[in-house]
Amino acid sequence: MRQSSLVVVANRLPLDDSAAPDGACEWRRSPGGLASALHAILEQTPATWVGWAGGVGPAPTLPDIGSLRIRPIALSEAELRGYYEGFANSTLWPLYHDAVEQPVFDRGWWETYQAVNRRFAEAAAEVAEPQAAVWVQDYHLQLVPQMLRELRPDLLIGFFLHVPFPPPELFTQLPRRVELLRGMLGADLVGFQRPQAAHNIAQLATRLLGAQATDDTILLDGRTVRTGAFPVSIDVAEMQALARRPDVVSQAEQLRIRLGRPRRVLLSVDRLDYTKGIEHRLTAYSELLRDGRVQVHDSVVVQVAVPSRERVDSYKVLRDRIEGEVGRINGEYGRVGEPAIHYLNQPFDRAELAALYQTADVMVVTPLRDGMNLVAKEYVAARADGSGALVLSEFAGAAAELEDAFLVNPHDVDGLKDTLLQAMDASPADLKRRMAAMREHLRNHDILAWARAYLTELDHTGRLAERLPTPPPGQPPRTRPARPVPRQRTVARRRPRA
Ligand code: ADP
Ligand code: G6P
Secondary structure: OOOEEEEEEEEEOOEEEEEOOOOOEEEEEOOOHHHHHHHHHHOOOOEEEEEEOOOOEOOOOOOOEOOEEEEEEOEOHHHHHHHHHHHHHHHHHHHHOOOOOOOOOOOOHHHHHHHHHHHHHHHHHHHEEEEEEEEEEOHHHOOHHHHHHHHOOOOEEEEEOOOOOOOHHHHOOOOOHHHHHHHHOOOOEEEEOOHHHHHHHHHHHHHHHOOEEOOOEEEEOOEEEEEEEOOOOOOHHHHHHHHHOHHHHHHHHHHHHHOOOOOEEEEEEEEOOHHHOHHHHHHHHHHHHHOOOOOOOOEEEEEEEEOOOOOOHHHHHHHHHHHHHHHHHHHHHOEOOEOOEEEEOOOOOHHHHHHHHHHOOEEEEOOOOEOOOHHHHHHHHHOOOOOOEEEEEOOEHHHHOOOOOEEEOOOOHHHHHHHHHHHHHOOHHHHHHHHHHHHHHHHHOOHHHHHHHHHHHHOOOOOOHHHOOOOOOOOOOOOOOOOOOOOOOOEOOOOOOO
16 A cells, blocks of 8 residues: 555545436545545645545445545444444434534444544554644544544644534533544644634543643643644635636526526525524525515525435424425425426536536525535635625535625514515625625635645644645745634642543
8 A cells, every 4th residue: 555644634535426417436526525625635735534434334446536645444334333323423413513413322333433533543644654744623523633643643633613612611521522532633733624612622521531722732651743724615716717717607697597587596505414504594585575574586596405415314394394495385386387496406517516606696504504605605706707695504614704795583583584685785896895805815714725724733843835836926925823722721620520
């Protein structure tokens, strides 16, 4: 096995197998924020990605993607259930998202989670050169940093959590809280989307492990673990280039015609997930129709809900509820040839997404809780002419950066209705001003800036960051975190309490 000096370890590979139109197996980019973000930088960087290709049974043989080598990890049916569908997506995912859905604590899943984490750690140890950097991603692999440190103490180990890291009141519900915390803290640098998360882990390390902690340093077992906020972003240049492509522009025009040339197109693009607030949004829209504040011939809603985690019960139930509600709204308010909601439960390629973003006068991104939400950033990047309105939940990490969006509390259905109308009726001058400010922010905070900031903090010599693709002309290389992180709030030391 060839070794690399940079290894990324993430549950999901950036490829999904899907059937091509002729029935053959075809690999396409997987939906989801993590794969979108990392794919953009790693394609051009000599590195190895250790991850799962979806499906069960022996790992498939996968081609390199540009200069990126792929090291697939196999999962059995029982592992898929216990590790991915169980502990990762029925325990950690809901708990880390404010428990908007009840987390399931099933004692049988823990051993599988540990065993699969060990398999990822062993694969990473095998493909990492001496003194290599290994960058572990997300809640599926929280035990990997410590396991890897035991296997390969020579490595530089980074961990980045793409989802929110909850406050102690929620995290301490976890029966395996001490092991999970120790697992993450096996890294040299633990990165989060928001400064609040670094504060939460400092409190937890103090309370549960008796560590000495500030909001950017945790002293544990004689070792210093650094923590900080590094808000993830998108490949802005890629989305801008797509949005300018003549075939995408004409596809967007065609879409508008097919939608009946309404005055306003409202668009939402989500994985079909209960954190995304799709039901609250449907309620708000249906009430606007009921109250006569919007009409179907005038405003059209397009809801893209890409299938996700389809065997997990809560996702099955959610899909049934959403599809029932879309059917009810269309039955009640639609007219022949004029549905109130165009509902698409399918994946799209990047160009199709860019065309959809261009068609949307109002982009509605209203998760109940979201680590970042890259869809909001993609929409802003795709609005080449500076028009368009973004309605954005206060509870998405992106809200801290895209402050000129129409910010909204998605739990407040009346507030959501008013904000939707406000965005639909805003003056072109107001929209242009808001969009210009958001586009300016994104220009300086793209995916490269994120990776550069994180890798420079991981390795102060700059050796890692230097290997990333060069920034587009006019954009200075960043060497510090993209946004300032509050520093040095000391958390009092307490006795460990397991
Ligand atoms: P999450 O990380 O929870 O999936 P994000 O909004 O951060 O949410 O990221 C979603 C990513 O998945 C975006 O890059 C988006 O373009 C992509 N995506 C969403 N819906 C689709 C779809 N129907 N087809 C293909 N990609 C999609
Ligand atoms: C979020 C998670 C990622 C995950 C993605 C898609 O972005 O943070 O780790 O890959 O959702 O979910 P899936 O279960 O399909 O990988």
